[in-house]
Every structure is written in C-alpha cells, then in structure tokens.
Amino acid sequence: xxxxxxxxxxxxxxxxxxxxxxxxxxxxxxxxxxxxxxxxxxxxxxxxxxxxxxxxxxxxxxxxxxxxxxxxxxxxxxxxxxxxxx
Numbered sequence: 046x047x048x049x050x051x052x053x054x055x056x057x058x059x060x061x062x063x064x065x066x067x068x069x070x071x072x073x074x075x076x077x078x079x080x081x082x083x084x085x086x087x088x089x090x091x092x093x094x095x096x097x098x099x100x101x102x103x104x105x106x107x108x109x110x111x112x113x114x115x116x117x118x119x120x121x122x123x124x125x126x127x128x129x130x131x
Contacts, residue, residue: 048062048066051065051066068097069094069097070088070089070094071087071088072086072087073085073087074086074087
C-alpha cells in the first residue's frame with residue numbers, strides 16, 4: 046500500500062515509507078523474561094497515533110525554525126561585519 050502523504054517527508058529524511066508508518070502507529074517494547082531478551086510490537090490507539098504524528102510535526106517545525114533563525118542571525122552578523130570594516 047502506498048501512502049502518498051508520507052512520500053515527501055520520507056524522501057527528505059531518506060527513510061522508507063514503511064519505516065515511518067510503523068513508527069507513527071506503533072512502538073517496540075523490550076524486556077527480559079527468564080534471562081532472555083524479548084521484544085513486543087505495541088500498536089497505538091488512534092488517539093495515540095495522532096498525538097505521535099503531531100509531536101513529530103511540531104519537532105520538525107521547531108528544528109527548521111531554529112535553523113532558519115540561526116542562518117538569518119549569521120547573515121545579519123556577516124552584513125554588520127562587512128559594514129563596519131568597509
């Protein structure tokens with residue numbers, strides 16, 4: 046199944062669509078049982094999946110915004126230095 050809404054972010058981050066889809070709707074729990082490591086995949090409820098999607102979106106937006114502010118600040122600093130010394 047193709048998830049067209051996931052194609053752009055997956056291409057941007059260089060990850061597979063199925064990987065992102067799985068991470069948005071489930072989590073892997075790891076635990077020990079009788080000295081043996083076990084893993085269980087737990088599927089989220091719809092509300093939890095929506096929360097996870099929104100949290101990821103907010104995190105990406107915040108990081109992009111911080112990056113743009115940093116680039117803009119650097120550019121302004123360079124302009125100021127150029128203005129002072131020329």
